[in-house]
Amino acid sequence: MKNTKYIKGHFILLFSFMILLLGSCERSFSDDVEFATFPANGDVFIDNFSAGLDYFPFVDAGADPEAFSVETEEVFSGTAAMRFDVPSFGNGFVGATFNTTANRDLSGFDALTFYAKASQSATIDAIGFGISGETNNRFQTTLFGLQVSTRWEKYVVPIPDASKLISETGMFWLAEGASFEGDEGGYVIWFDEIRFEKLGTVAQPSPAIFLGQDVSEQAFDGSSLTITGTTQTFNLASGINQTVVIAPSYFNFASSDIEVAQVSELGEVSVIGAGTAEITATLGGVLAQGSLEVTSSGSLPFAPTPMQPQENVKSIFSDLYVNDTESNFSPGFGGSTTQTTVSSNNGDAVLNYSNNNFTGIIFENTVDASPLTFLHVDVYVQEAGTQVGIQIRDIGANQMIETDVNTGFPIGDDVDFRFDLTGLAVGQWTSFDIPLSGDLASQRNNLGALILVGGPNFLFDNVYFYTE
Amino acid sequence: MNKKSINSRLLKMRFAQCFAIILMGFIYSCENDDTQNVTNFTRLVAQDEFDVDGPPNRDLWRFDIGTGENGWGNNELQYYTNRSENVIVQNGVMLITAREESFEGSAYTSARLITQDRLEQEYGRFEARIRLPYGQGIWPAFWMLGADIDENPWPAAGEIDIMEYRGQEPTKIIGSVHGPGYSGGAAISKEFNLENDRFDTGFHIFGIEWGPNYVNYYVDDVLYNRITPEDVTGPWVFDKPFFILINLAVGGSFVGSPNEETVFPQTMLIDYVRVYENTDVN
Numbered sequence: 214m215k216n217t218k219y220i221k222g223h224f225i226l227l228f229s230f231m232i233l234l235l236g237s238c239e240r241s242f243s244d245d246v247e248f249a250t251f252p253a254n255g256d257v258f259i260d261n262f263s264a265g266l267d268y269f270p271f272v273d274a275g276a277d278p279e280a281f282s283v284e285t286e287e288v289f290s291g292t293a294a295m296r297f298d299v300p301s302f303g304n305g306f307v308g309a310t311f312n313t314t315a316n317r318d319l320s321g322f323d324a325l326t327f328y329a330k331a332s333q334s335a336t337i338d339a340i341g342f343g344i345s346g347e348t349n350n351r352f353q354t355t356l357f358g359l360q361v362s363t364r365w366e367k368y369v370v371p372i373p374d375a376s377k378l379i380s381e382t383g384m385f386w387l388a389e390g391a392s393f394e395g396d397e398g399g400y401v402i403w404f405d406e407i408r409f410e411k412l413g414t415v416a417q418p419s420p421a422i423f424l425g426q427d428v429s430e431q432a433f434d435g436s437s438l439t440i441t442g443t444t445q446t447f448n449l450a451s452g453i454n455q456t457v458v459i460a461p462s463y464f465n466f467a468s469s470d471i472e473v474a475q476v477s478e479l480g481e482v483s484v485i486g487a488g489t490a491e492i493t494a495t496l497g498g499v500l501a502q503g504s505l506e507v508t509s510s511g512s513l514p515f516a517p518t519p520m521q522p523q524e525n526v527k528s529i530f531s532d533l534y535v536n537d538t539e540s541n542f543s544p545g546f547g548g549s550t551t552q553t554t555v556s557s558n559n560g561d562a563v564l565n566y567s568n569n570n571f572t573g574i575i576f577e578n579t580v581d582a583s584p585l586t587f588l589h590v591d592v593y594v595q596e597a598g599t600q601v602g603i604q605i606r607d608i609g610a611n612q613m614i615e616t617d618v619n620t621g622f623p624i625g626d627d628v629d630f631r632f633d634l635t636g637l638a639v640g641q642w643t644s645f646d647i648p649l650s651g652d653l654a655s656q657r658n659n660l661g662a663l664i665l666v667g668g669p670n671f672l673f674d675n676v677y678f679y680t681e
Numbered sequence: 682m683n684k685k686s687i688n689s690r691l692l693k694m695r696f697a698q699c700f701a702i703i704l705m706g707f708i709y710s711c712e713n714d715d716t717q718n719v720t721n722f723t724r725l726v727a728q729d730e731f732d733v734d735g736p737p738n739r740d741l742w743r744f745d746i747g748t749g750e751n752g753w754g755n756n757e758l759q760y761y762t763n764r765s766e767n768v769i770v771q772n773g774v775m776l777i778t779a780r781e782e783s784f785e786g787s788a789y790t791s792a793r794l795i796t797q798d799r800l801e802q803e804y805g806r807f808e809a810r811i812r813l814p815y816g817q818g819i820w821p822a823f824w825m826l827g828a829d830i831d832e833n834p835w836p837a838a839g840e841i842d843i844m845e846y847r848g849q850e851p852t853k854i855i856g857s858v859h860g861p862g863y864s865g866g867a868a869i870s871k872e873f874n875l876e877n878d879r880f881d882t883g884f885h886i887f888g889i890e891w892g893p894n895y896v897n898y899y900v901d902d903v904l905y906n907r908i909t910p911e912d913v914t915g916p917w918v919f920d921k922p923f924f925i926l927i928n929l930a931v932g933g934s935f936v937g938s939p940n941e942e943t944v945f946p947q948t949m950l951i952d953y954v955r956v957y958e959n960t961d962v963n
Contacts, residue, residue, distance in 0.1 A: 412877065413878045414877070416851070417882075448881075452848075
């Protein structure tokens, strides 16, 4: 067999030379050319590990390697099934990938299917295929939140675009565990008859980027933006629309103006010039819902370098200072239209707000600003007349943000101080030093959030509390 | 005789398939049931190949317009129109399109074509080649009603459903007869499930062979049901002329309403409708 492949290899080489020689004629490969392919074996675990399959628990991430075993009592069909004992909270989790040592050609299939049951009705956090260290998970496909019942049922994880899967090793992976006290744990999940199949009923593809939203971002030379929310949805024989979260490499991306922005196969958007470009994507010839409109003003100057010594500063967002706390920059308030990204301006991180009505920066740990007197923030805008309202919130001893939902004002033990960033010059950074006054004059030992109102488009840098 | 009836559809198959089917024909002939009435339906008497772009052929098709009574008796949600937005012949197929739009008090529009007073026939082979739409609440049908329905109201007039389909079950179609004592939910029905394929991704042939005391149902080259007077729980009302209906309903008691995942517009593509007569009755 090996000898045969070797000969075919030579044959292809020979053909390549012929094509080189005839290059000017723009010939393509003849139908007679046979490319070497990997075996089209779809079996993953039927009654034992299929050819070349091995178990790789995510030990480094805290998975319990003992959670997996081969079961011979509780099987759907045949003699054996896979068994996972999901630990109770605090004792690790089920997390592993099953990969083959020899690559497989999965291009003839349209789904990964398996039978599963659990000792209690449960939701598997993530399950799919395409984990591969060699390719950096180039074609990873994940079904999140798969509900499993206490009886054997068949489940389908559709392949986003099988034509890409000609050399695969990541056959099956899953992650499930108790992520908080009271979350489901201490139960068993069984899998049987895990295989790639050609069902013929996986249809009506509806791919999406940005979860189908049309996103607009302001950017500048050197900005790097990432295409997120990449999904594929198929209608299955059961009539349900099954969505899987997929790696960007399944898509073909396009930029309407490559002088402004370019996209890599990994979905990284590089902004290289002034102007506007629309980024769109197709998957298997189907236009994806969702898009990215990038508007670049060209080169962005750096914000002024902060001059305060570190010991006088408790920083929230700055490349110069050590953070006093990590923060959540996309809290996802109900009714918020804001898109927040952390962009790189030639190595300097800036906070990029688009289409803001209201959002916040939520501190993971409260900041004791008792010895401090000012909040510093640098703001950059591209449109005249832009104003941003900033509300510095002390969330009190109970460590909870308490807001009157009708007025937006703090209630309970919360207080705030509000300040409008106005007079913003277009195309340059404006620095503000906001005094911690008003109600904060007497209570600022539990600063918990900055609420940002209006704009709608602006950049922030160097957000920190300090004293002179 | 059974072998002959299968042979009538052989022309469309490839040689390899032909060979297998011929073999099967021989095997089946060993079990031939002499009590079956098997007929040949080879004389084409009416057809619409949808080869002329524009509105459907007026000599064959009429339109039902509006919402009927109680959504055509089924709480259907659509308003039927004859607008080109809802029905048009293009590129060799007739397109019936269900749209989500506010129209004359309804939330959806679509179309329903009937051959009443244009083509009415007793017995025969009635078939259409159709690609179906999909999604929760989508209800296309290719069916027939007794031509005396205006004087002899449903269900006494009789109904033969050659193909009904729920958009939320894209691999299944249903063939039924309705008559007095066996109508609506009590109709005599059988489902056909397509293996390793579905009805919204390609064209399939839906047909009946209808003769005295039987209706045979088939999809493509598969005969999947036979209904005779012994199967119905009331009088047999299928020895008289019927006319054809093709429609695409939205919502209604048979399918339930569309939901937020139902994609609109949805289009049913009809490649042809062909009607044959019996040439020989056993």
